[in-house]
Amino acid sequence: MKYSALSVFLNGLRGNTAWQKMWRAPDPKPQYDVIIIGGGGHGLATAYYLAKNHGITNVAVIEKSYIGSGNVGRNTTIIRSNYLLEGNNPFYELSLKLWEGLEQDFNYNAMISQRGILNLVHNDGQRDAAMRRGNAMRLHGVDAEYFDKEAVRRFAPYLDVDQSRFPIVGGLFQPRAGTVRHDAVAWGFARGADSRGVDIIQNCEVTGLRREGGRVVGVETTRGFIGARKVAMAAAGNSSRVAEMAGLKLPIETHVLQAFVSEGIKPFIDSVITYSMGHFYISQSDKGGLVFGGDIDMYNSYAQRGNLSMVEHVAEAGKTMIPRLSRMRYLRSWGGVMDMSMDGSPIIDKTPVENLFINCGWCYGGFKATPASGWCYAHLIANDAPHPLTRQMRLDRFARGNMLDEEGSGPTPNRH
């Protein structure tokens, strides 16, 4: 069923009884062309583009819980393409372009809102780095603007610009960045993939990879063996666990990141603002809640919950940036487990095991990458060759010494 204003109107007249389920709940077939492990944003987007761009529809997405239960439904929904490095920027810009057309493309309202992102800077070093990044973006044809202190003050009058602790000297603004309704992204890609024939199999955990003569021939699951010509991992925070099933050790550590939402208030913050001291970022959802977060909890964790000391740290950072947050009440907080890579950048590649592909290392920035990741991963799986934009996102780049380290913080996953 195609969604439109007319379909909403007509279904309203019929008491909303004629809506169909957005995707089927099929039993697994014995054999697929491609099995994708993990029904997060990246797995579902990959299935969608495999079907849409490459006509490969005999595909299953296998999800151990329900789709959207992982990070795709836990993130703070920021999308942007304000990256510095050659190996990153054009990829994230492809993603932003795909976001711009996504709702029409998959016929689903994902509430994509290009409200801009402002990265504040607090000293000369950060200002120079922001300008350099802005210039690099503009060389790639991406929108970037530097705001001086007065421009920041006009743009976001609620910021404590002249504070004694971390005075704000300016900021790098990307007007086309913004926010998205994250669940709708999972649902839109799932519906689009399902309608093209992809089987979405929920509550089915992959427990092993079956190999014959070295090459992968399918997956063992809690619902039995399922055969496949190609198997593609997209398990985010559990990537190391799935890779281990094939005897692979990854340049990944799993860490928890928390996020928070306040009670709903009237329109207050109309953009996304990031603080570069104390690490804090904030936006306001269309429902009125302030959505914010900060650092990861710093220690390895597979538990989807965080520590109170980080809650306190985030609140303190927020209050030095926007003092009036001290009157707000937290409504909820939650955590997601992320695949932090050794250089802070992702991996989209074949593995040394034949027929096995990998997509991981998204750290806390993989939501914005969802469409481009699916697009490029589908390209790799269909053609057995990397998409040109992911040439620097290879698995062996660590051994070759070709890190893609946007922040220059070295092989310490909890510092990216």
Add this chain to the structure above:
Amino acid sequence: MASLIDCPHCGKRPREEFTTLGSAVTRPSPSADSETWTDYVYLRDNPRGMHDEFWHHADGCRRWIVVSRNTFTHEFGGTRDAAGIAPMISPTEKTSQK
């Protein structure tokens, strides 16, 4: 995570007194081959279960210690001094965004 860490030198202390570095991997000999070094610097077992990691008792005795901790239940399995295994230190200032 538990709110107390049992420092081998200071006893049970609040978790906020400590900072963490990551896996307590042992540094290979300088003459080891590049595959061994790549493994040490970049590859991690990343277990869902017991994990040995470096913590620094920054606001206490300032010793590096090795903490065994379950990465899923967050239970502690014990701590010992890190003497003999050298942690890799890296700078901490950062400006990352989500």
